[in-house]
Amino acid sequence: QVSREWRPENTVVEIAPGVRFGGTEVPVIAGPCSVEGEPQILAVARAVRAAGASALRGGAFKPRSSPYSFQGMGLEGLKLLAKAREETGLAIVTEAMDEEGANLVAEYADCIQLGARNMQNFSLLKVLGRLRKPVLLKRGMSATIQELLLAAEYVLAAGNPHVILCERGVRGFDTATRNLFDLSAIPLVHKLSHLPIVADPSHGVGVREHVPPMARAAIAAGADGLIIEVHPTPDKAVSDGAQTLYTEQFGRLMGEVRTIAEAI
Ligand code: PEP
Ligand code: MN
Numbered sequence: 001q002v003s004r005e006w007r008p009e010n011t012v013v014e015i016a017p018g019v020r021f022g023g024t025e026v027p028v029i030a031g032p033c034s035v036e037g038e039p040q041i042l043a044v045a046r047a048v049r050a051a052g053a054s055a056l057r058g059g060a061f062k063p064r065s066s067p068y069s070f071q072g073m074g075l076e077g078l079k080l081l082a083k084a085r086e087e088t089g090l091a092i093v094t095e096a097m098d099e100e101g102a103n104l105v106a107e108y109a110d111c112i113q114l115g116a117r118n119m120q121n122f123s124l125l126k127v128l129g130r131l132r133k134p135v136l137l138k139r140g141m142s143a144t145i146q147e148l149l150l151a152a153e154y155v156l157a158a159g160n161p162h163v164i165l166c167e168r169g170v171r172g173f174d175t176a177t178r179n180l181f182d183l184s185a186i187p188l189v190h191k192l193s194h195l196p197i198v199a200d201p202s203h204g205v206g207v208r209e210h211v212p213p214m215a216r217a218a219i220a221a222g223a224d225g226l227i228i229e230v231h232p233t234p235d236k237a238v239s240d241g242a243q244t245l246y247t248e249q250f251g252r253l254m255g256e257v258r259t260i261a262e263a264i
Helices: 038-051 075-088 099-108 122-131 145-157 185-192 201-205 208-220 247-263
Strands: 013-016 019-021 028-031 055-057 091-095 111-114 135-138 163-167 197-199 226-229
Touching: 013 091, 013 163, 028 038, 028 247, 038 055, 038 075, 038 247, 055 075, 075 091, 075 099, 091 099, 099 111, 099 122, 111 122, 122 145, 135 145, 145 163, 145 185, 163 185, 185 197, 197 208, 197 226, 201 208, 201 226, 208 226, 208 247, 226 247
Parallel strands: 028 055, 028 226, 055 091, 091 111, 111 135, 135 163, 163 197
Antiparallel strands: 013 019
């Protein structure tokens, strides 16, 4: 069901009224890695809204490599995201890590993010299929394009056609960047599948100063949208600060993205 042969025309996934991935627009999802508190999430939401973002990201359930790292605010974080939506009109994209979390996220968010570490969590993929909420499915840390598409197939096969794929880099051998951001995944996925694909250069590169050029490149390569980590004080962020843009940097990037999107 995910293949171009099955459906030749592009699938457009609308996560909230007017926020469409896979159409002529190139919506941008922006926000902190983690929801940290009300002043933080409202400040980021206002800033990214002003810069032209369509959706707010922010993890309430965080898949941290260490069990001793900040695990997220949970339900309280979801409530803060809903408050930010009320105030700014931004759509909400946030991660779920298990079935219970997915049911909760479905109540509060517009799009459920399935993280790289759970891309092949087949039981969770089936749950997301049954929930019928839009899904942002991130590529696994060492998943092939075929494995990514088969993960999406689980969601579609369980009854949910609203899947947006996400390239977020794969494990490489070079420690100079966090991951190896696979730009070629964008045209490859477009050739093989009708589903939209967005780019996450923040996790893809992992180094703040290199995020804007890779975001521009992803748009030039035909990405259907972007997901970017932004924080007013990234150096104080509880997670992923080193790859998180300052709000001013994000504002500049949005101008560049608009120019490139109009040119292609
Ligand atoms: C995130 O978006 O903050 C995240 C944990 O991403 P990934 O699953 O791609 O590592
Ligand atoms: Mn992150």
